[in-house]
Amino acid sequence: MDVLSDVIAVMRTGRPRSARVAWHAPWAQQFASVPGAAGFQVVLQGPCWLILPGTDPMPLAAGDVVFRPHGRGHTLADSPSTRPTAPACDPNDPQVLQRYATGTVGMPTGTDAPVTVTLCGAYEIDPARVHPLVQDLPELIHLPAHLGRHPGLRATVDLLATELERPRLGTDAIVPALLDTLLLHILRSWLDQQPAPAAGSGWAAALKDPVATAALQAMHQDPARPWTVATLAEQAGLSRAPFARRFTMLLGQPPLTYLTWWRMTTAARLLHESDAPLSVIAAKVGYTSEFAFANAFKRQHGTAPGRYRRTG
Template sequence: MDVLSDVVAVTRTGRPRSAHVRWHAPWGQEFASVPGSAGFQVVLRGSCWLLPPDAEPVQLHAGDVVFLPHGSGHTLADSPERLVTPAACGPDDHEPPHHAYATDTVDRSGDGGPVTVVLCGAYQLDPSRAHPLLLTLPDLIRLPAHPDRHPALRSAVELLAAELENPRLGTDAVVPGLLDTLLLYILRIWFDEQPARGDATGWAAALNDPPVTAALHAIHRDPAAPWTVAELAGEAGLSRAPFAKRFALLVGQPPLTYLTWWRMTTAARLLRTSNAPLRSIAAQVGYTSEFAFAHAFKRTHGTAPGAYRRDG
């Protein structure tokens, strides 16, 4: 798998949730902060205002996408001065009513004023498998609508909205895949649109740097391979020393440190999502010794593999 697909597959857990909501003015709704999740709002029709807790109000129009990678609290309203309805859930609720299950359509009646239709939803993330790529994202990402930009994202939104508004046979199977597609398109666009700077560091820069990306793809394609810095440098098309310096500068850790961390993160997912024996999981992440695997896993996660599986 490529790096971005792999990161989403490993970090996301559970079933994504979404709802198709019609707001009739006057209206205002607070959305609680939900740690361990990522949320989105897509304006399908009409307009509204996004009221972040620590920033100026932002007007949203049809086609605008707002992504909240860290589940930050926020408010939507038909006016920046509107009194809002308190959040209907808190961070300890398991099923936030404002991020309902896949086929929910909600009609929030006001006084018959202009209608705004919003597609809202959330993805559950596993904090123990949080990838630095996602941790470094800003609290709020806004992708304004533009007729000549992001056609794939618009298509995914339209398909998702159609399934939620008019559920049919197979909708419950289609919607989770569309939600994952939407998440990947949002992340792809954000990383692609980060300005290129010669002094830039971090994951946005790493994913736009061909040599480092080539090495990352090699690690994610085959984490069990006995990679050395020299072999990864060969994948990157660089000599050993310049590659190691470049990788550490952009990714934030040396190549083999990242390799070990990714192996342990992959192992954590396998422990929670499969019944494979420990020796099989150890082999899948590059360890011929179950003892060496258990030692590395405990050093990374603070608990033995068996206990980690039981606690999940």
């Protein structure tokens, strides 16, 4: 898998959730902060306003996508002057989303008031496996609807909206896959807007840098290989010292520090998702000794692999 696909696979937990909602003016809905979740809003029809604490209200139009990667709260409303009348909802609560989907939350239908239609939803994220790329993301990602931009994102939104509006056989399988696809397109679109590596550091810059990307791809494709700085530098096409400086400058940590983090994060996912013996998982992440693997795992996660599996 490529680095961005790995980021999604390793941090996601549970099932992503979404609902299609029709709002009839006047309306305002507060979405609560949800630790361990990332929330999104997609405007399908009509205008609305995004209201965040401490900032000016932001107008949204049909086709706009809003992503809150750190689970912070926000409010959507037909006007900045409309105040929420219902308690803040948890977009990661399946019962809440089911009430949204059936039209039992929000303003009553059947009126002549202007209508706004949105897709709202959330992804569950394991706090112990949040990738540094996600930690680097801003509090708000706003992708305005511009004609011809983000065609993959627009196509995914259309498919998702259709499935939620008119469920059919297979919808329960299609919707989670489309939600994962939506998340990947959101991240792709945001990364495409970021400056070139020479203009900064961080994961957005690193994923546009051929040297850092080559090394990251090598580590992600084969975490069990006994990588050294020299062998990673060879993959990246640089000598050892310039490679190490460049990688550290872009990502804020040396190559082997990231490699250890990735191995232990991968091991945590395998412990939760498989019944493989510890010796097998250790070998998959580059440890020939189960004892050495257990020590490394405990240093990062604060608990032994066996206990981590039992309490997961």
